Amino acid sequence: MKLNIALLAGDGIGPEVINQAVKVVNAVATKFNHEINWTSALTGACAIDDCGEPYPDSTHEVCMAADAVLFGAIGHPKYDNDPKATVRPEQGLLKMRQKLGLFANVRPTFTFPSLIDNSPLKRERIEGTDLIILRELTGGIYFGERGRKDNGNTAFDTCTYTRAEIQRLAKLGFEIAMTRSKKLCCVDKANVLESSRLWRETVQDMEKDYPEVTVSYEFVDAVAMRLVQWPNSYDVLITENLFGDILTDEASVISGSMGLMPSASKGLHTSLYEPIHGSYPQAAGKDIANPLATVLSAAMMFEDAFGLHAEAAAIRDVVNKSLAEGVVTEDLSGSNKAYKTSEVGDWLAKNV
């Protein structure tokens, strides 16, 4: 197959981890006889430095023309803690989500047996955890009307959802649930919010189309508790944008495997694959960042964007092998030898 992939390395450790994913994807392509056409483009702080825009039109065109987007991470300390800065890397992220129609962020949380002891939670609480949070990504309070009144002394934000937006996200949730244990949890705050009541109503209406799926409805505060108590009691969760922001981050720390977690954002025009970790500016340029989450995001891309399951499995297998043989960066090496980011990438590409 001929695969057109847009490459958005971003800031901080982004370029370093993306480079390793490129090596691995190229190796897989050779092995399975695919032709990869990579197109790089700028986004984030590096794009602001370049042209004053965190998600320039030229980058958008590259993404629109691609079959899939592989993304590193964005963010730079010079923009942190300055909510009044007029241009910020995160704005690029929001603009990209909106313009590419990336309506569903798919965030798996699972455990790697060899990493389970890294978790802040006790082993017996997390063993077997394998859940997916589907976060709505282009609606809600992130994109509603906002502003000031009373000479700036009153501020407001609006959370708006349409039935169609909820259906689109929930449909994906039901479909994913059908491929797994057929359990779906709709997370809302329907005891307070009207938008949550529309979520619940809409999902309830859809239940009849998926008679095999058992749906539960839980309040976001209860889920924030149960995710820490019994994460392995969940399977597929669907939720709105802001709740998803909080819960996916909370879920990311429970498995002890945060540095390895991939994610996908499904779009109307194209889909995007990225590690869940940030741009860790402190580690940038040191060749020490763990590339595995990005490499596993590439596996998600093969499966999800191209329907190439054997290729995805080959990547996951070689990642498991690197973990088993200790070919890992310093965050995972413990008292053993730490490999460099680039060494891990080379090893994976060679052994895939």
Place this chain on the structure above:
Amino acid sequence: MKLNIALLAGDGIGPEVINQAVKVVNAVATKFNHEINWTSALTGACAIDDCGEPYPDSTHEVCMAADAVLFGAIGHPKYDNDPKATVRPEQGLLKMRQKLGLFANVRPTFTFPSLIDNSPLKRERIEGTDLIILRELTGGIYFGERGRKDNGNTAFDTCTYTRAEIQRLAKLGFEIAMTRSKKLCCVDKANVLESSRLWRETVQDMEKDYPEVTVSYEFVDAVAMRLVQWPNSYDVLITENLFGDILTDEASVISGSMGLMPSASKGLHTSLYEPIHGSYPQAAGKDIANPLATVLSAAMMFEDAFGLHAEAAAIRDVVNKSLAEGVVTEDLSGSNKAYKTSEVGDWLAKNV
């Protein structure tokens, strides 16, 4: 002193745990020579059953006339999972918060050494945890304009904050921080929300009035992570209503002492003290519920509403003694003898 206390037992295990707190408060009053004037009133499902209203005017009058309110818990399964029910116990809660002006919910999370192994988190992660979350309780998206458009196919909720509402809450946060380690964390989503930017701006402006307090600003998603990773790295956190709802519940499970956690809601007219746990309808009437969170809420009331520190200390001491001597309900007794709710209350009252 003459202390007028409104007693809102509520639903489920509410009456049982409240009864034990009454015994202990009466014993403390005898010991320290106070006269307690208790006035009971209905709220929650029991009030709906009685008069169709979860927070009747008569109950409001009782609360307004009191120096403090001691509250049990509300909620009944017959109202659960039915967001379209026109009258629900939670509405009583919201109405009560609004009418009493309960603008600040103060939620401590701390560990009891003897309970630390109940936590889903590893011991080394939680030892020394002693934090307070201050949740704004009468503003934000809970009380903003909401509704439907497009024949019910679009729903919206509005999050509104005024500078004055933020100042009122933040002032309390700074004051509490001054009595502790002088560290305050303002939790917001200022990279997205205008209301969060007003929070940050307002708190930043107040920093000069409390030069000894070190203030940090963190995004709610990052806090949801760090609360699980390093809860003992926090001291006092302030946040808006919805974020506080999620984070206080998340924090409640990390210490392993959830069944013991008290809370206070500071009001314009009076203040209210309640355990953080719910009405556990399954346990109602069985004399098995743990009364200690309610008893410790009474301790908070003595200190906070009446400025009676020795009385509060006496309650905390006898609670610690009951834990040390194993005079506890079945949730804490492990393989030892489990005491009944009423037996624990009697023992505490006798030994205070």
